[in-house]
Amino acid sequence: MQVSIDKNSGYCFGVEFAIKMAEDEMEQSDKLYCLGDIVHNSMEVTRLSEKGLVVIDHEQLSELHDCKVLIRAHGEPPETYKIAIENNIELIDASCPVVLKLQHRVKSAFDKMEREEGQIVIYGKKGHAEVIGLTGQTLEKAIVVMEDADLEKIDFSRPVTLFSQTTKSTKGFYEISQKIEDRIQAAKQEITRETFNTNDSICRQVSNREPQLQRFSQENDVILFVSGKKSSNGKALHQVCLAQNERSYFIENETEIDPDWFQKDEKVGICGATSTPMWLMEQVKSYVESLEEGVLSV
Numbered sequence: 001m002q003v004s005i006d007k008n009s010g011y012c013f014g015v016e017f018a019i020k021m022a023e024d025e026m027e028q029s030d031k032l033y034c035l036g037d038i039v040h041n042s043m044e045v046t047r048l049s050e051k052g053l054v055v056i057d058h059e060q061l062s063e064l065h066d067c068k069v070l071i072r073a074h075g076e077p078p079e080t081y082k083i084a085i086e087n088n089i090e091l092i093d094a095s096c097p098v099v100l101k102l103q104h105r106v107k108s109a110f111d112k113m114e115r116e117e118g119q120i121v122i123y124g125k126k127g128h129a130e131v132i133g134l135t136g137q138t139l140e141k142a143i144v145v146m147e148d149a150d151l152e153k154i155d156f157s158r159p160v161t162l163f164s165q166t167t168k169s170t171k172g173f174y175e176i177s178q179k180i181e182d183r184i185q186a187a188k189q190e191i192t193r194e195t196f197n198t199n200d201s202i203c204r205q206v207s208n209r210e211p212q213l214q215r216f217s218q219e220n221d222v223i224l225f226v227s228g229k230k231s232s233n234g235k236a237l238h239q240v241c242l243a244q245n246e247r248s249y250f251i252e253n254e255t256e257i258d259p260d261w262f263q264k265d266e267k268v269g270i271c272g273a274t275s276t277p278m279w280l281m282e283q284v285k286s287y288v289e290s291l292e293e294g295v296l297s298v
């Protein structure tokens with residue numbers, strides 16, 4: 001078998017930056033709190049916890065005082081910064097610059113919508129850390145949509161400004177944007193920038209991977225897509241692979257591989273999400289290479 005790793009897969013700069021910050025900090029102290037999983041990849045979370053990274057939730061944050069807490073790439077709502085000041089917590093802020101910029105855009109669009117009696121709509125997953133950081137910019141007034149049923153929460157006779165969680169699929173965003181536009185027109189509103197302002201705020205680190213992954217999926221007989229099950233962009237990018245190659249398997253690590261997936265002399269491609277560490281894809285590659293004669297069907 002020929003086994004290769006997609007050279008465009010692996011950490012985006014936002015995740016790489018957050019992990020580097022955590023590792024640098026832990027070189028100076030043997031314990032560092034992190035608000036939520038640093039990446040949606042349990043293998044990497046385990047590796048870092050062995051170095052001293054302690055994952056906490058927001059409830060635990062409220063009880064901590066006089067310590068250091070890392071904010072991961074997903075960003076946080078204003079409330080978190082307020083608690084940190086009150087509790088004398090030093091924040092090691094590894095929020096991705098792309099997410100921070102989006103938070104600012106959502107905040108200023110929200111101020112404008114408040115003046116114009118409009119609504120902020122975010123295409124994303126309710127409860128996702130980044131989405132919580134974004135709705136926090138709008139006093140929790142933003143409407144989060146992911147499926148058609150969620151559109152019922154929007155008043156189409158009032159102005160709408162739409163953004164996307166940075167890690168959603170481009171296809172999904174444009175489909176929902178079109179549906180909102182159709183519903184605004186059905187409510188007898190003309191489509192102008194004032195009635196509907198749609199902003200494709202999907203991170204290019206995710207959307208640029210789509211055409212590259214499409215090519216990679218076509219070039220290989222079998223695709224092993226390595227990602228944490230909680231990763232949003234992992235789910236979105238796996239769908240991109242599946243659309244091109246129906247033998248695209250979503251795995252968290254090599255223990256989930258079934259040798260029956262492969263035939264001799266096939267090309268196997270390994271790729272992953274923006275939160276998938278390269279060391280894990282290398283580990284999967286070594287495992288597949290070890291599945292030699294006698295194990296695979298001829």
Ligand code: SF4
Nearest residue numbers: 012014073096098203
């Ligand atoms: S996917 Fe984009 S927005 Fe998200 S952490 Fe990576 S670089 Fe930042």
